[in-house]
Amino acid sequence: MHTSKHWLGAGLIALAGTAGAAAPSNEDLQKQIQALQQAVDALKQQLQAKTNEAAAAPAAVAAATDAEPVEVATKQDIDGIRADLENYKYDQQRNRDTKTALTKRALTLAGTVQVRASSQSQQTTSGTTATAEPRHTTFDVPSVLLNLSGSLFKDYSEGKNLDYKIGFSYAKNVNSGSVLATVAPNGSQLNLTDAYLVYSFFPTVAGLEEPKLTATFGQQQIPFGLEAQAAEELRPVINSAQFVNASGVGNRQIGLILRGDYDPYVDYGFNYRAPLIEYALGIVNGSSTNKLDDNGDQDYLARLAFTLPVDYNSWLRELKFGASYYKGTKNLVATPTIGAGAGTATLRATGKSDRYGVDIYYNHDPIGFTYEQVEGRDDLLINTTQAATTRKGREVSSRGQTFTGFYTWGQQWVKSYKGQAKYDDWWPTSYQAFVRWDKWDPNLDVGKDDTTIYTLGLNVFFAETTKLQVNLNQYHYGNPVLKTNNELLAQFQYGF
Amino acid sequence: MKKIAVLFASAIVAFSGLAGLAHAEDKPVEIRVAYSGAGTGGRPLSSGTIVATAHLRGLLEQEFKADGIKVKWSFFPGAGPATNEAFANKLVDFAYHGDLPLVVGRATGLKHKILLSLGRFGNTYFMVPSDSEAKTLADLKGKRIATFKGTAGQLTLNRVLEKYGFTEKDFKVISMDGDTAKAALATKDIDGYITTPFDLEARGIAKRLLEIKRDPKVTSVGTFWVSEEFEAKYPQIVQRVVTTLVKEAQWDSDEKNRDALFKLWGQAGSTPYSDYVKTWAGYTLKERNSPLLDDYYVASLKKAVDEAKRFRLTRSNVDINGWLEPKYLNQALKDLKLENYWQANDADGNVKK
Structure with missing residues (x-):
């Protein structure tokens, strides 16, 4: 626009200049008109050029013509923001000092509680120290777990962290023979369950393709089979499979256990990781929780699992085969009825207490199944009532088998879906129906001593950490004297 | 109790049947x-x-x-x-x-x-921590570069590396989402990341190592x-x-x-x-x-x-x-x-x- 004004000015000056001079000739006037015409043409060309330029950069034009008026922050505005920021900082500090639980290191406090109602066809008095009339139904709080965990050293660059966990479990004083039950027959205890350190030898932040190796030192669950090493809150059935408690593989142990994997198959298109080989090796006391070793031998354990290396979208996804071995030593105690030491339990010898397990796991939403077989081999004294004998008899072989098949409606096990962004406390309500067959034979050489439990169940997941479980159990006993017992259990399991 | 078992099983079967009927209409729900x-x-x-x-x-x-x-x-x-x-x-x-x-x-x-x-289209910016001494990608060889593995960002990173004659193997490429990677630039837990630069630069926690303007072969x-x-x-x-x-x-x-x-x-x-x-x-x-x-x-x-x-x-x-x-x-x-x-x-x- 400035340039056009210059051209116009020049034209007018030229005209004014000629006006004061002698009367121009027609030729001069013609020239002046031509000059003016050229000036107008140039102005037109510039205007056209500007228009083209604007069309080529619509953003600039839009900004110049349509943008909202520019608002500039004033000093008062900035002072206001500063004041808000200072108030916020004060608030944060004051709340941290007075209304926040502080810990020396980062801490995650978590818990799991079960509240249950049960009904059974055969009446019972078990589970109470009171003088009781046999019952068919009862309400119960069977389990309360409290866990504290965190990191003692956090390796931000590679993730070779040193972590810890401490866990406590509530237990009722129901055993009338125990001191606690005598002192507080309706009381309870808080028993230490987990107490360990765990260190990652390999980087854990590099990506899914990196192998894992950790060492866990302290009291912990042992890597045997599937159900025994699943945390309580993750087990699908209200009652554990019989072999978990009967064979002892569900007992926590104190010791050192290495856990790792090798050659993980990674499908980054789905964030899916399936280690080809998972392994575990350990050495433990073998005397269960909160006890020193009760003999001169350590127990050893090993586990190896193989997962099919297939893409997430394959129907063979999460098909895993595992084998577990636990080499244990047990104390063989006899209470002789005759001779010296009669009536006193005395250690006579130590013997083996080994466990062998195989398992298959398949979980391809919406269907899945697990199968486990555990076999125990235990030495026994030939006759515990003999005087001072240390002779071992034929070993006792026990066997437990469990098959669980399940079908799911809902997105409980679709990691991405339940992890989707949400404003509110949303969770994908899911339903899981399952059937279980669970058999335990405590001595393969003795007939009619086995117990088989059939379970039909439904789990309803209606909040992130809460589920309603309904199980219908039917107990069949090899011993014909024992009557088949039907049991209906309903419980809420919630976590925090 | 047998009746309860039959009732319970029937309820589960009926429930599973109902779940399958959700889409049996002309238009989606x-x-x-x-x-x-x-x-x-x-x-x-x-x-x-x-x-x-x-x-x-x-x-x-x-x-x-x-x-x-x-x-x-x-x-x-x-x-x-x-x-x-x-x-x-x-x-x-x-x-x-x-x-x-x-x-x-x-x-x-x-x-x-x-x-x-x-x-x-768009520009591509490779960011490094503000005190990084790297002048070129070559200076970052063997160091930690973040990308959200499995996403388009990983392919873009590979294209950028290839453009300058490198592959992922020349670096330690680790997986992080965008927010985590920006925080990691601030704490210097990573040495490089492809992201938009301006808010990071305004906060003084990162700077541009390189900028690729309008290269349709790099952007996706x-x-x-x-x-x-x-x-x-x-x-x-x-x-x-x-x-x-x-x-x-x-x-x-x-x-x-x-x-x-x-x-x-x-x-x-x-x-x-x-x-x-x-x-x-x-x-x-x-x-x-x-x-x-x-x-x-x-x-x-x-x-x-x-x-x-x-x-x-x-x-x-x-x-x-x-x-x-x-x-x-x-x-x-x-x-x-x-x-x-x-x-x-x-x-x-x-x-x-």
């Missing part, structure tokens, strides 16, 4: 749209594409309100791989995907039809697809979804809406408003928000397929024949009289003549 990304702090919103804007402006909800069809959005902080997982479990009808997870999903058997192109194209099953069952619904999104693309391409668009997108927080203003400067909204499945889109997709295999990010081959379904887009352009609104690009990303 709901339209499930997945978005490969989410707002900062796990908020269900996102930015940077016409689908994100359609969500923020509620266009699809308006379109289907009269039919009583609910539009159900899922925003995945786990990005493209999470969308694949959800789709593999039959939880998605439509989705926005970056190129790498789209290709990997297809390679492993996911069945979808490509409907629209979502976003193209986004994709909007529909499941083959949904498309076969409800083609008229697919057409309405596409037409609605093309309308949205027109709004997003109008320079009058530039500021309003960036303000909407800035709500997600992952890319601040000011970064949109600066990183989109020098580009028209039309060229970046083009929904066309033109030569550039097809060439970019083929290139992504080749690169995913060459960079060993997928194991299987992908054939793109029959993958694109442009009829819905063409119909929408015709119905809305927008056939010539967007300029098609040739395979190199130039305006097609």
Whole structure:
């Protein structure tokens, strides 16, 4: 626009200049008109050029013509923001000092509680120290777990962290023979369950393709089979499979256990990781929780699992085969009825207490199944009532088998879906129906001593950490004297 | 007790039967749209594409309100791989995907039809911590570079590295989402990351190691697809979804809406408003928000397929024949009289003549 004004000015000056001079000739006037015409043409060309330029950069034009008026922050505005920021900082500090639980290191406090109602066809008095009339139904709080965990050293660059966990479990004083039950027959205890350190030898932040190796030192669950090493809150059935408690593989142990994997198959298109080989090796006391070793031998354990290396979208996804071995030593105690030491339990010898397990796991939403077989081999004294004998008899072989098949409606096990962004406390309500067959034979050489439990169940997941479980159990006993017992259990399991 | 057992079993069987009846109608009860990304702090919103804007402006909800069809959005902080997982479990009808997870999903058997192109071009910035002594990528050899593995960002990183003569093996490439990687730049736990630079520079925690301006060979194209099953069952619904999104693309391409668009997108927080203003400067909204499945889109997709295999990010081959379904887009352009609104690009990303 400035340039056009210059051209116009020049034209007018030229005209004014000629006006004061002698009367121009027609030729001069013609020239002046031509000059003016050229000036107008140039102005037109510039205007056209500007228009083209604007069309080529619509953003600039839009900004110049349509943008909202520019608002500039004033000093008062900035002072206001500063004041808000200072108030916020004060608030944060004051709340941290007075209304926040502080810990020396980062801490995650978590818990799991079960509240249950049960009904059974055969009446019972078990589970109470009171003088009781046999019952068919009862309400119960069977389990309360409290866990504290965190990191003692956090390796931000590679993730070779040193972590810890401490866990406590509530237990009722129901055993009338125990001191606690005598002192507080309706009381309870808080028993230490987990107490360990765990260190990652390999980087854990590099990506899914990196192998894992950790060492866990302290009291912990042992890597045997599937159900025994699943945390309580993750087990699908209200009652554990019989072999978990009967064979002892569900007992926590104190010791050192290495856990790792090798050659993980990674499908980054789905964030899916399936280690080809998972392994575990350990050495433990073998005397269960909160006890020193009760003999001169350590127990050893090993586990190896193989997962099919297939893409997430394959129907063979999460098909895993595992084998577990636990080499244990047990104390063989006899209470002789005759001779010296009669009536006193005395250690006579130590013997083996080994466990062998195989398992298959398949979980391809919406269907899945697990199968486990555990076999125990235990030495026994030939006759515990003999005087001072240390002779071992034929070993006792026990066997437990469990098959669980399940079908799911809902997105409980679709990691991405339940992890989707949400404003509110949303969770994908899911339903899981399952059937279980669970058999335990405590001595393969003795007939009619086995117990088989059939379970039909439904789990309803209606909040992130809460589920309603309904199980219908039917107990069949090899011993014909024992009557088949039907049991209906309903419980809420919630976590925090 | 036997009666209870029979009753209990019957209830489970009946329940399973009811679950299977959910879609036995002429029109869907709901339209499930997945978005490969989410707002900062796990908020269900996102930015940077016409689908994100359609969500923020509620266009699809308006379109289907009269039919009583609910539009159900899922925003995945786990990005493209999470969308694949959800789709593999039959939880998605439509989705926005970056190129790498789209290709990997297809390679492993996911069945979808490509409907629209979502976003193209732009600058690429490689950021390092503010006190980094690196002058070139070569100075970062053996050091930690972050990318969100399995997402389009990983393929972009590989293209940038290849452009300068490197591969992932020359560095320690670790996986982090965008927010984590930005925080890691601040704490110097990583040595490099590709992201928009301006908010990081304003806070003084990172600086540009290199900037690649408008290189269509480096940047990727986004994709909007529909499941083959949904498309076969409800083609008229697919057409309405596409037409609605093309309308949205027109709004997003109008320079009058530039500021309003960036303000909407800035709500997600992952890319601040000011970064949109600066990183989109020098580009028209039309060229970046083009929904066309033109030569550039097809060439970019083929290139992504080749690169995913060459960079060993997928194991299987992908054939793109029959993958694109442009009829819905063409119909929408015709119905809305927008056939010539967007300029098609040739395979190199130039305006097609």
